[in-house]
Amino acid sequence: MIPAAFDYVRAESVDDAIAKLGSADDAKLLAGGHSLLPAMKLRVARPATLVDIGRLRDLSYVRADGDRIAIGALTRHHDVATSDVLRDGCPIVASTAEQIGDPQVRHMGTIGGSCAHGDPAGDLPAVLLALEADFVVKGPGGERTIAATDFFTSLFETALAPDEILTEIRVPATHAGWSYLKFNRRALDWAVVGVAAVAMNGGAHVALTNMGLTPMRAAGVEEALAGGADPAAAAARADEGTAPPSDAFASDGYRRELAKVLVRRALEEALG
Numbered sequence: 001m002i003p004a005a006f007d008y009v010r011a012e013s014v015d016d017a018i019a020k021l022g023s024a025d026d027a028k029l030l031a032g033g034h035s036l037l038p039a040m041k042l043r044v045a046r047p048a049t050l051v052d053i054g055r056l057r058d059l060s061y062v063r064a065d066g067d068r069i070a071i072g073a074l075t076r077h078h079d080v081a082t083s084d085v086l087r088d089g090c091p092i093v094a095s096t097a098e099q100i101g102d103p104q105v106r107h108m109g110t111i112g113g114s115c116a117h118g119d120p121a122g123d124l125p126a127v128l129l130a131l132e133a134d135f136v137v138k139g140p141g142g143e144r145t146i147a148a149t150d151f152f153t154s155l156f157e158t159a160l161a162p163d164e165i166l167t168e169i170r171v172p173a174t175h176a177g178w179s180y181l182k183f184n185r186r187a188l189d190w191a192v193v194g195v196a197a198v199a200m201n202g203g204a205h206v207a208l209t210n211m212g213l214t215p216m217r218a219a220g221v222e223e224a225l226a227g228g229a230d231p232a233a234a235a236a237r238a239d240e241g242t243a244p245p246s247d248a249f250a251s252d253g254y255r256r257e258l259a260k261v262l263v264r265r266a267l268e269e270a271l272g
């Protein structure tokens with residue numbers, strides 16, 4: 001439970017972090033440390049250098065920006081959960097952040113770290129996928145924007161290049177119906193399965209937590225709804241295209257059935 005030896009440097013700005021990432025071999029950014037440090041202690045991650053961005057306060061904000069809301073990547077889960085801008089303008093994001101871990105995790109973990117880590121069991125990624133959020137990233141070549149559908153590429157992998165930093169996440173301001181349902185055994189546990197549903201574009205966007213290698217849209221459900229199916233009929237297709245894990249908490253078959261139940265309930269809440 002002791003990490004392998006590593007060098008530690010603290011970044012003074014986003015550009016300084018990018019330069020430090022580029023100049024050290026096998027460097028990784030350290031934000032809240034609540035996913036990376038446990039992985040290092042288990043030695044499933046062994047970066048040679050940690051570039052600490054945890055004190056870059058100018059990446060910690062929530063701002064209304066026309067019909068979008070911009071969230072700085074270093075905004076802690078607690079600040080997302082208690083943001084008036086999000087509670088008023090995109091409550092599913094605030095409500096989901098409130099369901100992450102325990103108060104200690106929420107005061108240290110960041111929304112950017114949750115997404116960059118690429119863990120399919122993370123709660124916010126599925127919500128951001130359902131909302132069709134945009135991810136703003138910066139690297140040596142400048143800034144680019146990645147759509148949520150392209151951001152999560154595989155297990156613990158994202159579209160971020162090794163020398164890029166996620167700086168901002170943009171979500172639509174929406175007062176339409178929404179629901180994030182997380183099934184876990186104890187209040188502070190990770191989701192066995194989670195379901196995000198948002199009424200959008202005359203139908204609903206539905207995304208799943210912990211049902212495969214990445215957070216994913218429930219394409220079969222969305223197709224059924226677009227064809228006029230009611231929530232119960234659409235939810236029967238919740239596991240189409242998924243590949244849920246079997247682990248100490250649940251088998252893949254259990255997760256498939258659970259997803260159907262949670263999708264139905266989430267749709268009834270979001271569209272009711």
Ligand code: FAD
Pocket residue numbers: 028029030031032033034035036037038073074099100101102105108109110111112113114115116117121122123124160164165166167188189190191
């Ligand atoms: P870090 O651990 O610092 O970094 C994670 C990864 O992202 C690293 O690879 C790092 O290099 C990279 N990274 C971080 N920030 C950036 C950035 N801005 N740009 C590019 N790369 C970056 N999460 C849930 O969703 N639901 C839960 O119920 C939950 N329960 C938890 C319970 C416990 C006990 C613990 C320890 C964690 C739990 N988490 C849960 C995870 C928590 O939300 C983490 O904080 C989060 O996944 C990672 O955020 P972080 O800021 O700590 O990132």
